[in-house]
Amino acid sequence: MTSTVIAGKTVEVNDEGFLVDPNEWTEEMATELAELHGVATPLTDRHWVVINYMRKEYFENGTGATVRKLGKASGVDTKELFQLFPKGPAKLSAMIAGIPKPKGCI
């Protein structure tokens, strides 16, 4: 675990770069987190649909959605998810949304 400054705020991140405390996240951090993890910016409305869905899922169920759940329920289908977050939609959107890596194999 290390401390880092994101969007002017000091936060704790784990070895993979996920925020340790999702409550420390602010919307302003999203763009900087996206740039850090290789997601093209500026983030579009479609990125935000996924990011907001991930935060909602996390606070309701204790874990972010898997790609399958995102594809079925977020309003963004699997193909588009991979266009928005080519290197892993669930993992990267969780990273940008300031929540832990989603659990689940499928």
Next chain:
Amino acid sequence: MTSTITDNATETVETTPAITKVSIIVSKGSLEGIYPALIMANGARNEGIEANLFFTFFGMDAIHKNRQDHIKVATVGNPGMHMPTWIGGIPGFSWLATKMMSKKIEALDFPDIPEFVEMISDTGAGVYACLASVDLFGWSKDDLIEQVEDIITVGDFYEMAAGGQIIFT
């Protein structure tokens, strides 16, 4: 395989390079032969790893239009079933075991095989059939689901798999 990064010429840090590409060969036509391969291919894409699926021999049932919905659990010659083989051979037993497992899969909200293959294709993974097997079974591309990008030779496969890991199931 590990590589060594030398920092300041005094400190040596060992790092393991991440997997960036996998080629998964599916050769078995049973549920337990196909499903793990699909999980691995899907999981790879979810981690941002390039993935290609190659279906050969009975594994091609998973991409056959009329067969992919009828994949069964092997109940004979499968010690993992924890029952005498002759019981597994009773007519209808494989159907029953498959039905039970399918119910569990559905209860966990896991996709069935047709949905899973379609989803994996949507993630950008390549889905390929083996030319020798297609010829052997007397099939053509029309027998296969639309997600199959091509019917390829073993040579094409090795070319495509170059630089990545190969997994055989």
